[in-house]
Each structure stands twice: as structure tokens, then as C-alpha cells.
Amino acid sequence: MNGWIFIILCTVSLIWTCLCLVYDKRPRLLKPITAITILVIWGAALLTLFRRFTGGLGAVAGVNDDAPWGLWIGADVFAGVALAAGGFVIAATVHIFRIKRFNPILRPTVLTAFLGYVLVAVALFIDIGRPLSWWHPLVMWQDHSIMFEVTWCVILYTTVLAIETSPPLLERLGLTKVLKVIKASTIPVVIAGVILSTMHQSSLGSLYLIVPGKLYPLWYSPLLPVFFLISAVAGGMCVVIVESYFSAKILKRGLESYIMTSLGRAASIILFIYLIIKLADLAVRGHWDLILEQNLQSRMFLLEMGGGVALPAILLAFRRFRHMPRGLLAASLLVMAGIVLNRVNVSWIGMSVTDHLHYYPTWMEIALSLGFITAGTIIFFLAVHYLPIFPKTEEEEELPEAISPGSNTGLVSA
Amino acid sequence: MNCKQRAPDMNTLDRRRFLQGLLGGTGLSIISPSSFAADPGNIPIANTPSVLVDVTRCIGCRACMRACKIANDLPNDTDLSVGFPVTWDRQELRFDQWTVVNPQTGPGTDGIDVTRNVKRQCMHCLQPTCVSVCPVGALTKTELGPILYNEDRCIGCRYCIMACPFDVPKYEWHSGLSPVVGKCQFCTRKRLSQGQLPGCVEACPTGALKFGQREALLFEAKARIASHPEKYINHIYGEKEAGGTAWLYMADVPFENLGFKSTMETAPMPPLTWDVLSKIPILAGAMAGLFGTLAWTLNRQEKSE
Numbered sequence: 001m002n003g004w005i006f007i008i009l010c011t012v013s014l015i016w017t018c019l020c021l022v023y024d025k026r027p028r029l030l031k032p033i034t035a036i037t038i039l040v041i042w043g044a045a046l047l048t049l050f051r052r053f054t055g056g057l058g059a060v061a062g063v064n065d066d067a068p069w070g071l072w073i074g075a076d077v078f079a080g081v082a083l084a085a086g087g088f089v090i091a092a093t094v095h096i097f098r099i100k101r102f103n104p105i106l107r108p109t110v111l112t113a114f115l116g117y118v119l120v121a122v123a124l125f126i127d128i129g130r131p132l133s134w135w136h137p138l139v140m141w142q143d144h145s146i147m148f149e150v151t152w153c154v155i156l157y158t159t160v161l162a163i164e165t166s167p168p169l170l171e172r173l174g175l176t177k178v179l180k181v182i183k184a185s186t187i188p189v190v191i192a193g194v195i196l197s198t199m200h201q202s203s204l205g206s207l208y209l210i211v212p213g214k215l216y217p218l219w220y221s222p223l224l225p226v227f228f229l230i231s232a233v234a235g236g237m238c239v240v241i242v243e244s245y246f247s248a249k250i251l252k253r254g255l256e257s258y259i260m261t262s263l264g265r266a267a268s269i270i271l272f273i274y275l276i277i278k279l280a281d282l283a284v285r286g287h288w289d290l291i292l293e294q295n296l297q298s299r300m301f302l303l304e305m306g307g308g309v310a311l312p313a314i315l316l317a318f319r320r321f322r323h324m325p326r327g328l329l330a331a332s333l334l335v336m337a338g339i340v341l342n343r344v345n346v347s348w349i350g351m352s353v354t355d356h357l358h359y360y361p362t363w364m365e366i367a368l369s370l371g372f373i374t375a376g377t378i379i380f381f382l383a384v385h386y387l388p389i390f391p392k393t394e395e396e397e398e399l400p401e402a403i404s405p406g407s408n409t410g411l412v413s414a
Numbered sequence: 415m416n417c418k419q420r421a422p423d424m425n426t427l428d429r430r431r432f433l434q435g436l437l438g439g440t441g442l443s444i445i446s447p448s449s450f451a452a453d454p455g456n457i458p459i460a461n462t463p464s465v466l467v468d469v470t471r472c473i474g475c476r477a478c479m480r481a482c483k484i485a486n487d488l489p490n491d492t493d494l495s496v497g498f499p500v501t502w503d504r505q506e507l508r509f510d511q512w513t514v515v516n517p518q519t520g521p522g523t524d525g526i527d528v529t530r531n532v533k534r535q536c537m538h539c540l541q542p543t544c545v546s547v548c549p550v551g552a553l554t555k556t557e558l559g560p561i562l563y564n565e566d567r568c569i570g571c572r573y574c575i576m577a578c579p580f581d582v583p584k585y586e587w588h589s590g591l592s593p594v595v596g597k598c599q600f601c602t603r604k605r606l607s608q609g610q611l612p613g614c615v616e617a618c619p620t621g622a623l624k625f626g627q628r629e630a631l632l633f634e635a636k637a638r639i640a641s642h643p644e645k646y647i648n649h650i651y652g653e654k655e656a657g658g659t660a661w662l663y664m665a666d667v668p669f670e671n672l673g674f675k676s677t678m679e680t681a682p683m684p685p686l687t688w689d690v691l692s693k694i695p696i697l698a699g700a701m702a703g704l705f706g707t708l709a710w711t712l713n714r715q716e717k718s719e
Contacts (some may be wrong), residue, residue, distance in 0.1 A: 052669055058587025065508075065584045068572035086584050098712040101624050105592050128571020129585065131594040140550040147549035147573045149694065159440050187713070191705045195698050203694075209686045210577045225690060351576075 045371030067359030074347030085236030087113020153200035235339035238332035268316035308338015431529030436713035460561035460629035474531030480615035485613030520671030536598035546684035560600035657682025
């Protein structure tokens with residue numbers, strides 16, 4: 001029971017942190033309350049880091065031999081990777097499918113994805129027991145391991161994202177020659193990014209294919225990789241919506257509403273497909289009855305599928321709803337919560353066969369996770385502030401540009 | 415050592431493939447599949463070193479636990495030189511405790527509760543899940559059969575702990591930078607290679623543990639069941655579980671009543687992920703072709719407009 005009170009407290013503190021960050025009207029001069037919240041979180045996170053590297057994971061985290069993967073894997077890595085999927089989706093839309101109207105959101109989306117993956121890499125570095133051996137999968141090959149494949153994909157894709165994110169920085173620094181090379185290689189890089197993303201987004205689900213006897217049947221399915229991939233695509237789109245909404249608010253710029261509504265529509269379609277496959281899969285495996293079992297797992301499943309998939313899918317299907325910025329935002333937040341809940345369910349709730357959970361996160365695990373979220377958000381806004389990430393507004397456009405006109409619209413301007 | 419007869423059936427082939435790259439060295443060299451002479455897929459499963467555990471003969475003296483700690487230099491709170499027992503408290507497997515014996519109470523065949531002493535340790539699967547999931551080959555199946563752990567390769571991702579169908583590998587949670595995964599090594603390096611019995615088997619005073627080749631032990635277990643059908647239940651745990659294990663159990667009480675996992679798959683586990691993983695190169699190639707063509711075509715179209 002203590003654990004649940006704890007989780008509620010943590011959720012509240014998460015929402016509090018986000019609200020502080022988002023509704024602070026002065027992004028450069030943080031209001032005292034935001035500053036204090038963030039300082040408290042970072043202080044706790046630093047303490048956690050110190051204790052983790054001196055006393056081991058057992059000293060800071062609730063993980064144990066019955067539940068070897070905790071919040072840092074379930075929420076920070078699994079959910080983090082899924083929510084950063086917008087990067088490859090939008091990059092593919094613009095550069096492979098050549099749908100140019102998505103250009104204005106390409107840079108912020110790719111930046112978000114890059115920051116997300118860097119944080120995932122940091123989280124993994126902290127979570128693996130022997131962080132100094134992190135490079136072992138690069139030289140000690142074991143190509144029958146999903147974990148091996150995921151490691152390679154994440155490392156390569158973070159590199160791809162670094163290349164995709166670099167143009168704003170190069171523009172700022174005035175490195176025209178490097179910029180030219182990068183722009184010339186855009187399409188192959190984007191294609192590589194899409195392949196790598198497809199591979200590891202699905203493979204995070206495949207990690208659980210090996211535990212048919214452990215993962216609760218509501219989540220275990222031979223289609224786990226497909227589910228992880230589809231839900232990540234929808235989740236990534238909704239992250240783009242949420243991020244654009246708040247960027248517009250904080251940076252006082254116009255919202256590209258036509259892009260947001262079409263993203264919302266696409267997310268709705270994908271969520272419906274996800275829902276149908278998921279329910280069909282349950283039916284084929286004969287586990288429909290488990291939904292109504294009235295245990296912890298069934299309730300979490302209903303919350304995840306009802307609140308995080310079905311409800312936003314239906315809401316977003318209505319044109320009128322999609323055209324209300326706040327409605328679009330609310331539905332997107334639901335989808336994001338649904339994705340996080342799904343990853344947490346698979347990695348935590350579903351891995352406990354009974355109502356008794358083997359694991360509860362500690363305050364230190366939560367503090368570090370919050371530290372990641374706040375750090376990521378602040379770096380994002382700093383980058384947006386100092387680099388040409390968003391398309392320039394009209395008065396700014398008159399200023400001289402470092403590179404050829406139109407370079408602010410994405411990776412490829414020519 | 416390098417016998418070249420290959421069984422044509424898929425299981426053997428798969429097993430051979432996921433084990434390749436694991437044996438033959440712990441250096442930091444980049445490993446190519448062809449560089450391995452050791453080919454465990456060719457070792458007949460029948461000859462795998464095995465132990466038959468007859469639960470009915472175990473008196474719960476825990477001499478095996480003590481012997482295990484001594485044989486593997488594992489730390490212990492009590493003075494091992496004084497003699498057993500290690501302790502009478504309920505014990506769990508830990509990274510520094512590779513075998514435990516605990517009394518288990520459950521309904522017997524006639525429905526009345528009985529108590530039996532159940533030994534636990536690594537089952538040494540014929541097709542080990544832990545070996546297949548380890549991203550760096552820190553867990554390897556030796557040519558002989560036992561599954562060994564090499565901490566110099568381990569990165570501490572704990573996928574083996576998550577994936578093991580028998581919940582055997584355990585982790586050193588309170589080490590900052592160099593935690594190890596601990597599990598029974600079948601005394602391979604310290605005793606088997608010198609022609610000695612595993613520590614626990616040697617210490618067992620009642621013959622509850624019997625060491626031998628798997629085929630012979632299976633034969634013996636079946637003979638015991640056949641000669642005392644009123645005593646034993648007709649199930650050898652480990653004969654088929656998770657594709658078969660080197661450790662085999664026989665008992666007079668249904669295994670699920672003794673704390674054994676009853677829902678264990680009989681199919682080997684590694685193909686569950688390999689079936690997906692092996693298709694990825696084809697899918698990735700197809701995607702590269704598809705997206706490449708698409709981007710190229712659309713790009714050209716754009717330019718001509």
C-alpha cells in the first residue's frame with residue numbers, strides 16, 4: 001500500500017514539475033518556485049547518482065532478483081525511446097515521402113528525439129551494473145541476443161540523430177562546408193534512421209518474447225514487437241503535438257495548427273489500428289476473459305487501453321475536436337500517458353503474476369527520472385533559444401541569415 | 415573436439431548458431447562465427463554431464479549447500495570448517511549462494527500435505543535461455559554442457575535474470591561498479607575438469623544426488639519409477655522442461671506442489687527471440703530498398719516539376 005501512496009506522490013510531483021516548467025512565462029529567468037523545484041530534484045538526483053555508483057543499484061533502487069528491471073528501464077528507457085519516435089516519423093514524412101508541409105516542425109522534433117535518446121543512453125549507463133563496460137557489445141558480439149541488437153541500434157540511431165540535429169548548430173557556427181556535406185547525405189541518413197528505429201522500437205518489445213511464462217497474458221503476445229512499434233509511432237506523433245503546443249505558448253509564436261490537426265488525425269488512425277490488432281490478438285489467444293478478471297493487471301490494462309488508446313483515438317477522430325488546440329493537446333497527453341503506462345505495465349505490473357508486486361520504485365529512482373525530464377526540457381528550450389530550430393517569425397525574417405534563404409525550414413533546403 | 419558431423423535438424427543447427435561466438439576465448443577480439451572450433455551442437459545431448467535429484471531421498475541436511483560454498487570459495491556468515499548445517503533458516507539463491515535446500519510443504523498424491531526437501535540450483539538447460547539473451551556472451555555453454563558465467567564480459571544488464579525460466583541467476587545488488595551475476599557453475603573449472611564430482615554431489619550422504627551422463631540417468635530414473643510405480647509420480651522434471659535440462663528431478667509429489675513451475679514450456683526458449691531476430695536483416699534490406707526507391711522517385715518527380 002505504501003508503494004501506491006508513493007507512486008501517487010511521485011505522479012503529483014511529476015505533474016507539478018511539468019506545470020512549473022511549462023507555465024513559467026519567463027524561460028530565461030525562471031520563477032523562484034520553478035527554480036526551487038528543479039534544484040530540489042537535481043539535488044536528489046545527484047545524491048542518487050552518488051549512492052548508485054558507491055553502493056550499487058541495491059542502495060538506491062527497489063530492483064531485486066525477482067524484478068531485475070525497474071523504473072529506469074520501464075519508464076526512462078522503454079517509454080523514453082517510444083516517445084522519441086516522432087523523430088524518425090517526421091523525418092521520414094519530410095525526406096522520404098516528401099510531404100513538405102511538415103517542414104516547420106522537423107527541426108524541433110528531431111531535436112527532441114536526439115535529446116530523448118541522449119537521456120536514454122545516460123539512463124542506461126547508470127542502470128547497467130558495470131557502466132565502465134558499456135562498450136562491450138560493440139566488440140563482444142552475440143548476435144542471438146535481442147539486447148545486442150537493441151544496443152547497436154540505439155548507438156547508431158543516436159549518431160544518426162546527432163547528424164540530423166546538427167544543421168542548426170552548424171548554421172549558428174557558420175560551418176558552411178560541413179553543412180553542405182550533411183545536407184547532401186540527408187536522405188541516406190534519414191533512411192538509415194527509419195530502419196534503425198523500426199528495428200529497435202520493435203525489438204524493445206521482442207525483449208519480452210523470451211518470457212512467455214512470466215509476462216501476464218494480457219501483454220505477452222508473439223506480436224509484442226509489432227505493438228511496440230505501432231504504439232511508438234502514434235506516441236511519437238502526439239509528443240510532437242504537445243511539444244509544439246507548449247513551444248508556441250512559451251516562445252509566443254504561432255501554432256502550425258494545420259500540421260497539428262493532420263498529425264492528430266494520423267495518430268487517431270494508427271491508434272485504431274493498434275486497438276484492433278491488440279483486441280484481435282487477445283481474441284485469437286483466447287484471453288478476452290482476463291480483461292474482466294478484476295485484478296490489478298486487468299485494471300491497469302483497461303486503464304491503458306481505455307484511457308490511453310480508445311478514448312483519444314475516438315476523440316481525435318472528430319474533426320471538430322481536432323481543431324480545438326486544447327482538445328488536441330488533451331488527447332495527445334492521454335496518448336503519451338497511455339504509452340508510458342503500456343511500457344510500465346509490460347516491464348513491471350505484467351511481470352508480477354499475482355496482485356503482489358515484486359518491486360516498488362524508491363524516491364531516488366523517481367528523483368533521477370524527474371531529473372532527466374527537467375534537464376531534457378531545459379536543454380530543449382535553451383537550444384531553441386540559441387539555435388535556429390523553429391522557423392523564424394515574420395519580423396525576424398528580415399534579419400540577415402547566415403546561410404542561404406530557406407535554410408531555416410529543415411535539413412534540406414535546396 | 416571439432417567433430418564435423420552436423421545433425422541436419424533445425425534445433426541442433428539453431429543451438430549451434432547461438433552458441434557460436436561464445437566459446438573459445440574471452441579476449442576482446444571481434445568475434446566472427448567461423449573462428450570457433452568448439453561446436454556444442456555436435457555434442458550428443460545424451461552424454462551431457464547431469465545430476466539426478468531424487469527428492470524422496472533428500473533429508474534436508476544441507477551438506478550440499480556447505481560443500482558448494484567451500485568448493486566455489488563463496489562467502490558465508492557461519493564458520494564452514496565447523497561442520498554443517500550452514501543454517502536452518504529458509505534460504506534463497508543469491509549471487510554468492512548457488513544452491514539451496516528448503517523444505518516445501520504441499521498436497522501429496524493423496525491430497526494430504528507432506529513436506530519434502532527441494533534442492534535448487536542452475537538447471538543447466540540443454541538450450542539455455544540465458545546464453546541466448548546475453549548481449550556480450552558473458553554466459554556460455556561449454557562444449558561439455560554446463561553453462562558458465564564470465565564476469566569480465568558482463569555489462570550488468572540483467573537480461574539473463576529477467577529471462578531465465580527457472581529464476582536462477584542472481585545479481586550482486588550492492589556493488590557500485592563491478593557487480594557479478596551468480597549461479598551454479600556445475601563445478602566445471604574447479605572439479606569436473608579434474609575428474610572430480612561436483613561439490614554438492616560428493617557431499618550428499620543419502621544418494622539423493624546422482625551424477626552421470628544424461629541418457630543413463632534418465633534411464634535410471636525411469637527404471638526407479640517402473641520398479642516403484644506406487645511411490646514415484648510418473649514425471650521426470652527436466653526431461654522436457656524448457657527443452658530439457660541437465661539437472662533432472664524425480665519425486666513422489668506432483669512438482670507444482672513442491673514449488674516447481676508447472677506452466678513451464680516444453681519447447682526450447684531461445685527460438686522465441688531468434689525467430690524474430692533472424693528475420694531482421696531481410697526486413698532491414700527490404701526497407702532500405704523500399705524507402706530508397708521511394709525517396710529517389712519522389713525527389714526526381716519534385717525536381718522535374
